[in-house]
Amino acid sequence: MESVTFTLNGVPRTVAVEPGLMLLDVLRDVLHLTGTKRGCDNGTCGACTVVVNGKAVKSCTFPLAKADGAEITTIEGLAQGEHLHPVQQALVDAGAIQCGFCTPGIVMDLYALFETQPDAPQQKIDNVLNRHLCRCTGYETIAEAAHLAQERIKETK
Ligand code: FES
Ligand code: FES
Structure with a gap:
């Protein structure tokens, strides 16, 4: 067995x-955090993206062993109670969610x-999308949602 310790959405x-x-296997199948989606399972689609030590990573190709000691944030860790994160709210407000599979x-x-x-430049936003x-x-x-989110986040900084 492999034992790995990390902080997940603020909880050890x-x-x-x-x-x-x-x-991704551990998030979905062991910890039952199914907000992170499994699409292609080969690093192509981005559906499985989570944040590890501040960086977005595709969790379907991120070995669990590399997560030892890391701070991990998943989609379940963003909303504050009833309040969605500005990025989430912007996607809702822009009507950018249909089936929602790609959204997390x-x-x-x-x-x-x-x-x-x-204040990331357009090129960086394009790179993300x-x-x-x-x-x-x-x-x-x-x-549109990305721009809306950026405007709202900048207002709070
Ligand atoms: S499931 Fe498609 S990139 Fe990970
Ligand atoms: S895959 Fe993007 S909303 Fe359906």
Whole structure:
């Protein structure tokens, strides 16, 4: 067995699992945090994106062993009670959610960007959005939501 300890959404956790699992396997199948989605399972679609030590990572290709000692944030860790994070709220307000399968990954990636760089240039926002496949929206509303989120976050800084 492989024992790994990390902080997950502010709470210390230790898991003992078979060696060789990816972080996504443990989040969904061991810890039952199913907000993080499994799409392609090969690092292409971005649906499984979570934040590890402040950086957005694709958890389907992130070995659990690398998470030892890390601070991990998933989509379940963003809202404060009834209050959605500004990135989440912006996606709702812009009408950028249809089936919602891609949404948690996009939220986590934009969250990581704006946490470190609230005034991120367009190129960086584009880079984030290019990491995510959405089968439903055509991306325009998602891009609008990213801008709305950035404006709101900048106002609070
Ligand atoms: S499920 Fe990880 S990138 Fe698609
Ligand atoms: S809203 Fe359905 S995949 Fe993006």
